[in-house]
Structure formats: C-alpha cells, structure tokens
Amino acid sequence: MSKKKRIGIIGGGISGTALGFNLSLYDDADVTLFEKGRIGCGTTAKSAGTVCLFDDSLNNRYWDVRLYGFETYLKMERERKGSAGFDKTGTLVCATSEKEVDRIKAGIALAESAGYTGEYITDKARIKQILPMLNTDTILGAGYTADDGYFDGTMISNTFAQKMEANGGTILRGADVTEIVIENGTAKGVKTADGDRYDFDVVVDCTGPWSRFTGEMAGLDVPIWHTKAEAFFVVPPEKHLDYVFPILKFPAFYALRAGNNIFICKSHLSMNLDDPMHAGQWDPDRLPEREGTDDYFIDFLFHQFEKNVPGLTDAGLNSSWLSYRAETRDFLPIVGDTPVKNYLLATGYGGNGVIEAPAVSRDLAKYIMRGESTLLLEEWAFSRLLKDKGE
Ligand SMILES: Cc1cc2nc3c(=O)[nH]c(=O)nc-3n(C[C@H](O)[C@H](O)[C@H](O)COP(=O)(O)OP(=O)(O)OC[C@H]3O[C@@H](n4cnc5c(N)ncnc54)[C@H](O)[C@@H]3O)c2cc1C
Structure with a gap:
C-alpha cells in the first residue's frame, strides 16, 4: 500500500475545515486539523455569512468562485436542514x-x-x-x-468538520499550535502548547487574522x-x-x-x-x-x-x-505555496471567506494531493504579493 500524505492544518474556521473536508476526499490523504478553541469560533463566528449572487464584494471575474460557494452550501442545507444555516x-x-x-x-x-x-x-x-x-x-x-x-459560517465549519471526521480525518480541538518545525528551510511539522510534536509532509496555515503570528513561527512575514x-x-x-x-x-x-x-x-x-x-x-x-x-x-x-x-x-x-x-493589499486571499517549502497558506480571506472557501479549498486540496494547480491558485498565490514588494 502506498504511503499516505500527511497534512497538518492549523485553524478550524471556514478556511481550515473546508480544506480539511476537501483533503479527506482523497484516500491517500492523512489529515489532522488543529484548532486552539472551538470549530468556527474565530472570525467565522462573527461573519454575516452573506453569499449574494451579485454584489460588489467579489469582482465578477471570480463569479464561478461565488457560484461554487453558494451551491456548495445549498447542497449542504439540502442534505441536512440547518447544516449551513x-x-x-x-x-x-x-x-x-x-x-x-x-x-x-x-x-x-x-x-x-x-x-x-x-x-x-x-x-x-x-x-x-x-x-x-x-x-x-x-x-x-x-x-x-x-x-x-445568508448562511451561518460556524454551522458550515462544523458541518465540514463532521464530514472530514466521517471520512477518517482527525480534528484536535483545544490544540494550540505554538511552533512550526522548520528544518533546512522546509516545514516538517508542528508542536502544540502541551509539548507534543506532530510530523507532516505539508503544513497549511488557515488561521485567518492569526496568520501574522503563526507565519512568524515559520519565519515568514505574512502580508495581511x-x-x-x-x-x-x-x-x-x-x-x-x-x-x-x-x-x-x-x-x-x-x-x-x-x-x-x-x-x-x-x-x-x-x-x-x-x-x-x-x-x-x-x-x-x-x-x-x-x-x-x-x-x-x-x-x-x-x-x-x-x-x-x-x-x-x-x-x-x-x-x-x-x-x-x-x-491583503489587493483584498484577495493568499493561497498555496510560500517561500518556506511545505508551509502553505490559505488565509487573507478578508470579507469574503464564506464565499471563497469552498472553491479555494477544492483547488488547494487537488494541488496538495496531485500537484495540479489551477488558474485560481495562480492568481491568488503568495508570489503576487512578493512582486508588489519588488522581490
Ligand atoms: C463582521 C463580519 C462580516 C463578514 N461578512 C461576510 C460575508 O457576508 N460573506 C463572506 O463571505 N465573508 C464575510 N466575512 C468574512 C469571513 O467571515 C472570513 O473571511 C472568514 O470567516 C475567515 O475564516 P478563516 O477560517 O480564514 O479565519 P477564522 O475564522 O478566524 O479561523 C481561524 C482559526 O484559527 C484558529 N487558530 C489561530 N491560531 C491558532 C493556533 N496557533 N493553533 C490552533 N488554532 C489556531 C482560531 O482559533 C480560529 O478558529 C465577514 C467577517 C466579519 C468579521
């Protein structure tokens, strides 16, 4: 049997749980999510949760992202009433x-x-x-x-989390990541406040407004x-x-x-x-x-x-x-690779995380598991922000 890819996700808001769910759909993924509080307790809990078919929150250029998010939640709601609120x-x-x-x-x-x-x-x-x-x-x-x-971001996060666990993913609640283990410029795992170390092939930082601080753990200046x-x-x-x-x-x-x-x-x-x-x-x-x-x-x-x-x-x-x-400076999220190998970001969702998380997570999971990028990931890559800084 081929070895599973071990992925550690930091943060259990809509970003982390949507990604965890999408990764759990791959039978060669071994996913663990760390949430220091409760699922969906961060920015997600304070969200208005609007996913409007047409408004100015997200440029029409990304209309498919909007539609995919909207229909993901409608299907969720149809599967179990209230599960997307x-x-x-x-x-x-x-x-x-x-x-x-x-x-x-x-x-x-x-x-x-x-x-x-x-x-x-x-x-x-x-x-x-x-x-x-x-x-x-x-x-x-x-x-x-x-x-x-509008939807309920916390309900959605908990529904994604339940689906992820049903697919064999692991969620560690109350697990505060205090260190990202970097060896030779490559992320190797994380350590939590209780002193435990977890080894991963890929670490994805989904901590939203906290990613400034978790980024520093990886030696990275996350421009949010x-x-x-x-x-x-x-x-x-x-x-x-x-x-x-x-x-x-x-x-x-x-x-x-x-x-x-x-x-x-x-x-x-x-x-x-x-x-x-x-x-x-x-x-x-x-x-x-x-x-x-x-x-x-x-x-x-x-x-x-x-x-x-x-x-x-x-x-x-x-x-x-x-x-x-x-x-971010251009009000679009940061998704995918960073200058630190195997330390990825899915953050900077700003005022559109409920709209954007389903499409981004679908694409990011495929990239992590199969190495196939998408136009969306290319447009929302970390590297665009380095270009802005002239690097
Ligand atoms: C008032 C308001 C209205 C909004 N309205 C809309 C809207 O109408 N439509 C829309 O699409 N979006 C809206 N948004 C934006 C949307 O809510 C956010 O983009 C989205 O919730 C961000 O999700 P996230 O998972 O990136 O971050 P968060 O929900 O903040 O999740 C990050 C998680 O990481 C955890 N964490 C942090 N550090 C660690 C650590 N070291 N170890 C373990 N866990 C850690 C935190 O506890 C938290 O649960 C709104 C936001 C606000 C505040």
Whole structure:
C-alpha cells in the first residue's frame, strides 16, 4: 500500500475545515486539523455569512468562485436542514453610479445564466415594495434576486468538520499550535502548547487574522492587515417587520435581518488599509466577545441610514461586536505555496471567506494531493504579493 500524505492544518474556521473536508476526499490523504478553541469560533463566528449572487464584494471575474460557494452550501442545507444555516431573504443591491449599474447588470446576467432569477429595477415604487424603509432618491436603481441569502459560517465549519471526521480525518480541538518545525528551510511539522510534536509532509496555515503570528513561527512575514469589522445590531422602530428584509447592499455598507433586529456593517472594500481607524496589525486574541466598537463607525452607519434608509434612523442599538478581517493589499486571499517549502497558506480571506472557501479549498486540496494547480491558485498565490514588494 502506498504511503499516505500527511497534512497538518492549523485553524478550524471556514478556511481550515473546508480544506480539511476537501483533503479527506482523497484516500491517500492523512489529515489532522488543529484548532486552539472551538470549530468556527474565530472570525467565522462573527461573519454575516452573506453569499449574494451579485454584489460588489467579489469582482465578477471570480463569479464561478461565488457560484461554487453558494451551491456548495445549498447542497449542504439540502442534505441536512440547518447544516449551513441558510436564511433565504434575497438581496437588493443599490446602484449609486452608472459603473455600479453595469456591474449589477453583468451580475444579473451571470446569475440568470446559472438558472437563478435576477432583475434590475428602476421603478422606484417597486423598489420600495421590496424594502419600504429605503430612500430611493439617492439611487439610480437596484438589482434584486429572491434566490440568495445568508448562511451561518460556524454551522458550515462544523458541518465540514463532521464530514472530514466521517471520512477518517482527525480534528484536535483545544490544540494550540505554538511552533512550526522548520528544518533546512522546509516545514516538517508542528508542536502544540502541551509539548507534543506532530510530523507532516505539508503544513497549511488557515488561521485567518492569526496568520501574522503563526507565519512568524515559520519565519515568514505574512502580508495581511486587520480591517475592523464593526457590526451593529439595531432594533427597527416598528420592532416586528411585516415583510422579509432582504440583504441590503450599498457600496459603503450592508444590512441584513438578524431575527427581529437588523445587522449592519461597513463593507470590507470601503476599508482603507492606510487609515489607522480602519486597519492595523493587532492581536486577535485580545478581541472582546462583544462590543469594543468605535463611535466613528456607528456615527458613519447612522449617517448612512439618514441618507439611504431613513426608516432605520430611529432604530435603537441592541448590541455590537468587533472582529478583524484579514486582508491583503489587493483584498484577495493568499493561497498555496510560500517561500518556506511545505508551509502553505490559505488565509487573507478578508470579507469574503464564506464565499471563497469552498472553491479555494477544492483547488488547494487537488494541488496538495496531485500537484495540479489551477488558474485560481495562480492568481491568488503568495508570489503576487512578493512582486508588489519588488522581490
Ligand atoms: C463582521 C463580519 C462580516 C463578514 N461578512 C461576510 C460575508 O457576508 N460573506 C463572506 O463571505 N465573508 C464575510 N466575512 C468574512 C469571513 O467571515 C472570513 O473571511 C472568514 O470567516 C475567515 O475564516 P478563516 O477560517 O480564514 O479565519 P477564522 O475564522 O478566524 O479561523 C481561524 C482559526 O484559527 C484558529 N487558530 C489561530 N491560531 C491558532 C493556533 N496557533 N493553533 C490552533 N488554532 C489556531 C482560531 O482559533 C480560529 O478558529 C465577514 C467577517 C466579519 C468579521
């Protein structure tokens, strides 16, 4: 019998568990995942989990990545209801410029090509039927689909983890990786806080915002910044909405229903990595479970309400939280090989990890097991960021 390839994954968020599951589909893979807390307890737990058929979060160039993610979760949900935590609210994407109109219309065409519904609406009365509290004076029109919605990243991670274990993979929960063993410039394994050493042929770092620190264990400067994801839950003045509040997307912010409340957050692409209020390099272990948000963001979002969603201006603040999105300079993830042999990354998913993890993990697992790369892996390789630095 041929020897199995031993792969160690650090991190049990959506990145690590999706990769673990995809690797476990190869019968010559021996996969072990290390999660220092609980599965899906990191950034993934704080995610809005939107996977919209067309919005601006991920360029239409990567539309297949979006579709693959969406359909992976729909199938998961069909296999066992609730296993992806799908809430089918639909999405309303508001266009504030002609460029946005073109992008939305292209997105609708792509969605229709895959068999989903989508329409670009300029009739303001019809837009208000979908979301009565919207101010339609500030928009040119809106793209609408009833087919998508948001998922629960933690549920998805746990479902991937269960599937991985059912396929023979191992998950070590509460296992804090404190050292990456490097010999002659090659990753050989990891050590955990309890002193145990595990040997691997390949180590994949899936620690999201922690990868700055785990990267250092491998002697690597992982070029990610933490953008502040400040999420606020507001209570609409009517308290109980008698219509389905869709995911609402504006270029600068988005909103979605969360029970009887509305979740709002500044969009990740509107974050400026050079603005210390927006981004920095911080320690994710110091993030509080709840609150920790800045007044700047709530002021900014309420200003957006006044202008665009006046029906929410009198909303009360229910709760809030702060999390870090691990972003690269081009807001695309870092996937695959690094300058340290056999130490790979699947990190920097920023504000799109739920959308991107299924397609990336499918391709990365094939690369690890068969050495076959894909266009996606080539475009999202670590080497592109070295080029940016002129190396
Ligand atoms: C407010 C908010 C809204 C978002 N909305 C969306 C959205 O609508 N759509 C979308 O696609 N994405 C969204 N995202 C982004 C998405 O949630 C992230 O891209 C994704 O969750 C990142 O997953 P990850 O697995 O890379 O990182 P994480 O979920 O942070 O997982 C990393 C894991 O590594 C573990 N770890 C760290 N160090 C170690 C160690 N030394 N040893 C062992 N384990 C370790 C941590 O405990 C953690 O569980 C949002 C994010 C936020 C914060």
